[in-house]
Amino acid sequence: MPLYLNEDQAMLADTVTGFLADEGSIKKQLRHFRDINCQDGFGHALWKQFAEMGLTGMLAAEADGGLGMGHVEAGVVLKEIGRNLTPSPFLTTSVMGVTALSEASADLKGRYLPGVIAGDAVLAIAIDEGAKHRPERIAARAERSGNGFRLSGKKDFVVQGASADAIIVAARTSGSDSDADGITLFAVPKDAAGVGHNSVRLVDSAMASHVTFDNVELDGSAVIGEVDGGRALLNKVLSAGRLGAAAEQTGVASGAFDITTNYLKTRKQFGQLIGEFQALQHRAAHLYSEIEIADATVMKAQQLLDAGSEKAELMVAVAKAKAGKASSLAVREGVQMHGGVGMTDEFDIGLYMKRDRALAEFLGDQYYHAQKVAELSGY
Amino acid sequence: MSDLEAFRQEIRAWLEENCPPEMREPVRDDDDACWGGRNFKFKNEAQKVWLERCVAKGYTVPDWPKAYGGAGMTPAEAKIWREEMVRINARPPLSSFGIWMLGPALLKFGTEEQKVHYLGQIARGEIRWCQGYSEPGSGSDLVSLQTYGEDKGDHWVVNGQKIWTSYANKADWIFCLVRTDKTNKYQGISFLLFDMTSPGVTTKPIKLISGSSPFCETFFDNVKVPKDQIVGQLNRGWDVAKYLLGHEREMISATGGADRAGSLGATLARNGVLEDPVLRAQVALFDVDALAFTAMSEKFMDEVKVGKGHPAFPNMMKYAGTELNKSRHELLMSAGGSTALEWESEETEGGALPRAWLRTKANSIEGGTSEVMLNVVSKRILELPGA
Numbered sequence: 119m120p121l122y123l124n125e126d127q128a129m130l131a132d133t134v135t136g137f138l139a140d141e142g143s144i145k146k147q148l149r150h151f152r153d154i155n156c157q158d159g160f161g162h163a164l165w166k167q168f169a170e171m172g173l174t175g176m177l178a179a180e181a182d183g184g185l186g187m188g189h190v191e192a193g194v195v196l197k198e199i200g201r202n203l204t205p206s207p208f209l210t211t212s213v214m215g216v217t218a219l220s221e222a223s224a225d226l227k228g229r230y231l232p233g234v235i236a237g238d239a240v241l242a243i244a245i246d247e248g249a250k251h252r253p254e255r256i257a258a259r260a261e262r263s264g265n266g267f268r269l270s271g272k273k274d275f276v277v278q279g280a281s282a283d284a285i286i287v288a289a290r291t292s293g294s295d296s297d298a299d300g301i302t303l304f305a306v307p308k309d310a311a312g313v314g315h316n317s318v319r320l321v322d323s324a325m326a327s328h329v330t331f332d333n334v335e336l337d338g339s340a341v342i343g344e345v346d347g348g349r350a351l352l353n354k355v356l357s358a359g360r361l362g363a364a365a366e367q368t369g370v371a372s373g374a375f376d377i378t379t380n381y382l383k384t385r386k387q388f389g390q391l392i393g394e395f396q397a398l399q400h401r402a403a404h405l406y407s408e409i410e411i412a413d414a415t416v417m418k419a420q421q422l423l424d425a426g427s428e429k430a431e432l433m434v435a436v437a438k439a440k441a442g443k444a445s446s447l448a449v450r451e452g453v454q455m456h457g458g459v460g461m462t463d464e465f466d467i468g469l470y471m472k473r474d475r476a477l478a479e480f481l482g483d484q485y486y487h488a489q490k491v492a493e494l495s496g497y
Numbered sequence: 498m499s500d501l502e503a504f505r506q507e508i509r510a511w512l513e514e515n516c517p518p519e520m521r522e523p524v525r526d527d528d529d530a531c532w533g534g535r536n537f538k539f540k541n542e543a544q545k546v547w548l549e550r551c552v553a554k555g556y557t558v559p560d561w562p563k564a565y566g567g568a569g570m571t572p573a574e575a576k577i578w579r580e581e582m583v584r585i586n587a588r589p590p591l592s593s594f595g596i597w598m599l600g601p602a603l604l605k606f607g608t609e610e611q612k613v614h615y616l617g618q619i620a621r622g623e624i625r626w627c628q629g630y631s632e633p634g635s636g637s638d639l640v641s642l643q644t645y646g647e648d649k650g651d652h653w654v655v656n657g658q659k660i661w662t663s664y665a666n667k668a669d670w671i672f673c674l675v676r677t678d679k680t681n682k683y684q685g686i687s688f689l690l691f692d693m694t695s696p697g698v699t700t701k702p703i704k705l706i707s708g709s710s711p712f713c714e715t716f717f718d719n720v721k722v723p724k725d726q727i728v729g730q731l732n733r734g735w736d737v738a739k740y741l742l743g744h745e746r747e748m749i750s751a752t753g754g755a756d757r758a759g760s761l762g763a764t765l766a767r768n769g770v771l772e773d774p775v776l777r778a779q780v781a782l783f784d785v786d787a788l789a790f791t792a793m794s795e796k797f798m799d800e801v802k803v804g805k806g807h808p809a810f811p812n813m814m815k816y817a818g819t820e821l822n823k824s825r826h827e828l829l830m831s832a833g834g835s836t837a838l839e840w841e842s843e844e845t846e847g848g849a850l851p852r853a854w855l856r857t858k859a860n861s862i863e864g865g866t867s868e869v870m871l872n873v874v875s876k877r878i879l880e881l882p883g884a
């Protein structure tokens with residue numbers, strides 16, 4: 119498969135680019151919901167529009183009412199979300215949540231998928247325990263109790279956790295904290311007794327929760343996939359999420375790059391446009407090269423993941439690391455090249471820097487993924 | 498079975514039958530490569546047989562038309578040819594600046610007569626070519642070149658000096674940029690071809706920091722060049738040169754790919770030299786960049802095939818690929834420790850590692866420096882002002 123968008127994908131990209139540049143703009147979404155101190159951290163009306171355009175269920179199977187598309191298509195949407203810094207539950211709900219539910223019982227699918235596809239429901243994902251992404255170690259524990267389970271523990275960095283209709287939780291049902299086996303995924307409903315949210319606003323204005331589970335009673339139907347055998351599904355959800363975040367990072371990088379090169383073409387100092395200075399030109403050209411390489415890497419990983427290739431896991435790690443590196447460089451160069459105004463809230467470039475920081479941490483930073491590349495390469 | 502699958506089977510069978518076992522060993526240095534030409538000494542019988550068999554089928558230049566010595570393969574077929582060659586680790590039957598550089602320029606700018614004559618010689622490995630571009634005063638600013646061809650009716654008389662002429666002392670012919678109009682900087686250069694045995698041509702190898710002498714100074718003292726040995730129009734040689742530089746940049750950038758040698762970290766770990774955790778981390782970060790660049794190379798080639806992508810893109814690829822290759826060799830030296838310092842011992846194959854490390858420093862200088870590449874990206878892709 120060639121490494122560029124096919125005709126259908128290019129059409130989707132055109133549509134989504136126009137839609138989000140308008141409806142998902144920084145002014146209409148990010149700044150608006152931040153300035154009114156919205157506790158959900160995103161706009162429900164826009165989520166409904168996502169549904170009307172068929173985006174909410176794009177990864178769900180056609181038999182489940184979705185469009186049966188792949189990660190290349192989801193990446194097209196996420197790149198534009200990144201470019202416009204659009205606050206959206208798309209990544210956690212339509213990419214990670216839907217991927218998790220793909221292996222759920224018909225009953226569980228029926229409970230959540232129609233709401234997601236209609237743009238009425240939102241899903242959150244609870245994996246991290248502690249400040250760094252270390253899914254190899256899971257201590258939150260679900261003990262068997264009657265016909266169901268009793269869940270206890272604490273999860274961190276649960277993005278949009280408080281506004282979600284269900285939280286998909288990775289918990290331990292057997293073994294010790296660092297075992298690969300013994301993991302089970304649960305769909306914990308919003309109103310379950312014993313779930314506590316400590317919601318905080320993050321640097322990028324998103325809302326995330328520290329979630330506590332205190333003997334939360336779950337019946338057997340809350341289990342997604344196999345009891346004790348959830349590690350493979352968790353990895354599948356992680357790959358989808360990491361690659362989605364990488365796609366969003368390439369959008370953040372492109373957005374930051376575009377406003378920065380525009381600034382170089384309009385700002386004058388010493389009687390000339392600052393874009394005429396070779397010191398800045400070379401840095402801009404280097405940044406361009408890094409962003410192009412990150413783009414190609416993300417698309418390669420998307421195609422491999424969609425094809426079910428055994429090389430996908432390695433390339434997903436490369437993609438998250440490389441996209442993170444390129445995006446980080448883009449926002450740092452962006453703020454520096456903007457000079458003093460780059461430090462003001464009025465200019466958008468600082469918003470890109472904040473979003474990049476949050477995405478970098480989400481599901482593993484470039485160091486975590488470089489380590490993963492080393493492990494998967496056998497060293 | 499699809500046509501392409503049948504083609505693959507055919508190629509696979511032919512290679513099995515015809516590629517000698519000695520030609521499936523890795524190429525260790527320039528001596529292992531078959532460069533062809535009037536004075537070339539084959540290293541062994543296998544090298545000679547392999548070349549002859551490929552020449553007979555047009556496989557030295559598989560995607561050139563059959564009329565010019567190629568096999569007339571489509572891009573998809575040529576890709577299969579390359580994949581099948583890689584599958585059995587077959588060496589290229591012929592290494593040649595004629596194939597990589599002059600050939601593509603002749604295919605685009607040459608007359609029918611020139612194509613039949615010169616391309617055929619290249620395909621058969623009969624003539625070894627060198628490239629006369631840089632001059633002592635014209636490096637990055639190539640267009641300022643001074644070597645002059647004076648019009649003498651049916652021929653030019655060329656005087657001047659070239660530098661960094663790769664293998665000029667071993668080449669049979671040169672393709673050379675010569676000023677034919679002193680009043681016009683860009684439109685005053687012609688692209689000439691001439692025999693290196695012409696009276697007045699002398700070469701002098703330049704010893705490099707790696708110890709080898711692949712480059713020469715080349716001097717022209719009243720060299721006669723017949724008028725039919727020009728490629729493209731008079732004074733429009735810069736168009737040919739730019740086109741050819743694009744090819745050269747693609748070729749150089751391709752050396753930065755990671756899949757050629759596999760994961761650097763895996764290789765070093767096998768040799769037990771990755772115990773330092775900080776070095777290991779640096780290598781892991783390098784492998785991220787290298788694998789990412791492999792994806793970029795693939796995307797670049799896919800886009801070239803369908804005419805997508807910005808025409809200045811090879812400059813970006815050259816920049817990124819060569820910088821990556823330099824990083825790779827820095828890490829190899831660090832991992833090698835004091836063993837990597839040995840310049841002449843037998844265990845180190847004559848200091849292969851440090852010599853290769855030093856050689857890579859030229860990657861980001863030859864064929865346009867990294868800084869010139871960034872200038873071109875700034876101007877032509879980013880459209881920054883005044884660049």
